[in-house]
Amino acid sequence: MIIQPATRTLSVKEYYFSVKNKEMARLNAQRAEAGLDSIINLGIGSPDGTPPVEALQTVALEAVKDGVHGYQSYTGIPELRKAFAAWYKRYYNVELDPACEIQPLTGSKEGILIISLTFLNKGDKVLVPDPGYPTYTSASLMAEADIVKYDLKEENGWYPDFDALEKMDLTGVKMMWTNYPGMPTGAQATKELYRKIVDFGRRHKILIVNDNPYSFIRTREHLSILEVPGAKEGCLEMNSLSKAHNMAGWRLGMVAGEADYIKEILKVKSQMDSGIFRPLQLAAVKALEAGEDWFTELNAEYYRRAEVAYRIMDVLGATYNRNAAGLFVWGRLPEGQKGVDVSDRLLYNAGVFITPGFIFGKNGENYIRISLCATVEKLEKALEKVRNL
Amino acid sequence: MIIQPATRTLSVKEYYFSVKNKEMARLNAQRAEAGLDSIINLGIGSPDGTPPVEALQTVALEAVKDGVHGYQSYTGIPELRKAFAAWYKRYYNVELDPACEIQPLTGSKEGILIISLTFLNKGDKVLVPDPGYPTYTSASLMAEADIVKYDLKEENGWYPDFDALEKMDLTGVKMMWTNYPGMPTGAQATKELYRKIVDFGRRHKILIVNDNPYSFIRTREHLSILEVPGAKEGCLEMNSLSKAHNMAGWRLGMVAGEADYIKEILKVKSQMDSGIFRPLQLAAVKALEAGEDWFTELNAEYYRRAEVAYRIMDVLGATYNRNAAGLFVWGRLPEGQKGVDVSDRLLYNAGVFITPGFIFGKNGENYIRISLCATVEKLEKALEKVRNL
Numbered sequence: 207m208i209i210q211p212a213t214r215t216l217s218v219k220e221y222y223f224s225v226k227n228k229e230m231a232r233l234n235a236q237r238a239e240a241g242l243d244s245i246i247n248l249g250i251g252s253p254d255g256t257p258p259v260e261a262l263q264t265v266a267l268e269a270v271k272d273g274v275h276g277y278q279s280y281t282g283i284p285e286l287r288k289a290f291a292a293w294y295k296r297y298y299n300v301e302l303d304p305a306c307e308i309q310p311l312t313g314s315k316e317g318i319l320i321i322s323l324t325f326l327n328k329g330d331k332v333l334v335p336d337p338g339y340p341t342y343t344s345a346s347l348m349a350e351a352d353i354v355k356y357d358l359k360e361e362n363g364w365y366p367d368f369d370a371l372e373k374m375d376l377t378g379v380k381m382m383w384t385n386y387p388g389m390p391t392g393a394q395a396t397k398e399l400y401r402k403i404v405d406f407g408r409r410h411k412i413l414i415v416n417d418n419p420y421s422f423i424r425t426r427e428h429l430s431i432l433e434v435p436g437a438k439e440g441c442l443e444m445n446s447l448s449k450a451h452n453m454a455g456w457r458l459g460m461v462a463g464e465a466d467y468i469k470e471i472l473k474v475k476s477q478m479d480s481g482i483f484r485p486l487q488l489a490a491v492k493a494l495e496a497g498e499d500w501f502t503e504l505n506a507e508y509y510r511r512a513e514v515a516y517r518i519m520d521v522l523g524a525t526y527n528r529n530a531a532g533l534f535v536w537g538r539l540p541e542g543q544k545g546v547d548v549s550d551r552l553l554y555n556a557g558v559f560i561t562p563g564f565i566f567g568k569n570g571e572n573y574i575r576i577s578l579c580a581t582v583e584k585l586e587k588a589l590e591k592v593r594n595l
Numbered sequence: 596m597i598i599q600p601a602t603r604t605l606s607v608k609e610y611y612f613s614v615k616n617k618e619m620a621r622l623n624a625q626r627a628e629a630g631l632d633s634i635i636n637l638g639i640g641s642p643d644g645t646p647p648v649e650a651l652q653t654v655a656l657e658a659v660k661d662g663v664h665g666y667q668s669y670t671g672i673p674e675l676r677k678a679f680a681a682w683y684k685r686y687y688n689v690e691l692d693p694a695c696e697i698q699p700l701t702g703s704k705e706g707i708l709i710i711s712l713t714f715l716n717k718g719d720k721v722l723v724p725d726p727g728y729p730t731y732t733s734a735s736l737m738a739e740a741d742i743v744k745y746d747l748k749e750e751n752g753w754y755p756d757f758d759a760l761e762k763m764d765l766t767g768v769k770m771m772w773t774n775y776p777g778m779p780t781g782a783q784a785t786k787e788l789y790r791k792i793v794d795f796g797r798r799h800k801i802l803i804v805n806d807n808p809y810s811f812i813r814t815r816e817h818l819s820i821l822e823v824p825g826a827k828e829g830c831l832e833m834n835s836l837s838k839a840h841n842m843a844g845w846r847l848g849m850v851a852g853e854a855d856y857i858k859e860i861l862k863v864k865s866q867m868d869s870g871i872f873r874p875l876q877l878a879a880v881k882a883l884e885a886g887e888d889w890f891t892e893l894n895a896e897y898y899r900r901a902e903v904a905y906r907i908m909d910v911l912g913a914t915y916n917r918n919a920a921g922l923f924v925w926g927r928l929p930e931g932q933k934g935v936d937v938s939d940r941l942l943y944n945a946g947v948f949i950t951p952g953f954i955f956g957k958n959g960e961n962y963i964r965i966s967l968c969a970t971v972e973k974l975e976k977a978l979e980k981v982r983n984l
Contacts, residue, residue, distance in 0.1 A: 315869060325600055344866040411597045456872050457701070474737070477708065477730060480702060
């Protein structure tokens, strides 16, 4: 290289699963040579199911038409914005103006960077949950903001400790990431929790960004932070079809909030990409029409899988919460064991990959995370391998 | 809003066409009420044709399968990287290692931001062509780099003036955007030009990023800057299926260069998005197999359209280069006329939208740009309206 990369990239490592997937590919090649079966990957939360059939039919029909192949508007087609609004009304009891309070995204991961670039100056502080999704941190680093971790602890139900937050020096804090049902913890929000978060943000002039992709997976009810009266003024919420509709690879997400915020986000987004391929937008419209039956069936399978994951946790002596939501089972290892050691031992000796909790922050060090994006058969095979170790 | 947007967004306006499309929507509503036909939009370069039929068949077949809906690898599927490498070998005579010298992108526009965030620190200088694609500037602003415009002038064939460049203070310049066939100018590169650019970058330790999406449209030959011996060491090249394969809405692009650069780019990219939807990647593989016949047919239509665009330029008294390449005709208005005035007059009085050259930089002020992404019939209707003004 004749030049050096920017300093903002120095603190950012290649995304953990990007590195780990390459390692597993190498290991699998070795295992194949040695006549061993492939590693059972219980790492990433990539739904293995099929999207609603109407969505598939739509993309197959629309993609072969004339006149659908050009650039799409940055704001998304009106049908999609209306479908997101109807979905929010139906499931979250939240009114959104499709004309100005919704911005479709090429997946909500993209949204994390766009929102960070839109609102964070170099040196601005941003509250990031520990444990939490690593992209909140890396996107903040891309914007050269300073990360202020806030603790989520099991003894507090993985909720923020508001007393501790109030005692922190909040000078210069401009934004706060929240995520319920939480990844990796599976903790579900309550209306009361969301009220507290909205109130905290409003009093301290901190923009709350709630990341809400898991609210249809193993949940008791579908909650949105935007249901709190007056929330839009100080909160954004991101959502996605990745988990609820088995469409992770399709890259379909959204952010909702007050029109002024959405306008600023659009300003940045319109510099960096174009609208989503029209047939995919039309398919998303169909997927968003899915009724409770779709989710009941989807979750029946995830509940079956969770039972096997619990047994893996049992074998490892880990404790877990059977009422947790989302695509993962999050387990606390016996006193003195670290997730990274257990994960490596399982990978190298049992041929099973389970994510070590440290990658989500220091409060995750004694935990491991099992993805439910694997069939019952696969999970049972993993259980057997872990048992035989 | 309870917080203010980041300063990096203050200098960035909403993307020009985003604003203009909204204005046209409003005007069209008024025109409909007044019984007038819609505005003829000869603005944006969004190909209106249909992609290679094999690509359409592939997406329709693949998208309805099981097992294709999860997250895809950040590096793209091997089939796609191999197809890009084969395409570069076949048409540009450039050898690329599909394993490490190619990174697929969700469109090359996304790549402009990723590359800027990867290599530009706050305060680093970046050479940006004037006139040129506005996104080079706005992505640099997102990275908080300082823009140094370099002049492209008609009298110099829209090539950089290397004598002037050498006389500039190049202290702190880290990157240079180049783009041939040029947008908006249509100027075609030569091997000699690319050699000079590579040499300039190497001597001054400036990373050259050549944006090459137009090399199949109305060109004499397909040229890549990477064909220059040793170019990979100091150059990146972006390319895309948007124009050459009528797939602008699909968001399929790539960047190629030395493995070390690609690795750094992947580090940033893996923080901000996921891989492209697998059926779209497989469709891209098919599209990239298109032979010379595809391009001959595609260009026959663009040449027909260009003839009508020339006549519009003639009516306006503008001069243009019949040997220019790409999706646009770029015309110099008669002495004393500004593009913005002519564009507004045509929009408000003739119901025809033609892009004013100033949006590409001060050297474009006396120019206008007609998009060839409109049928001959549409262009002829526009010609009539301009004639009757």
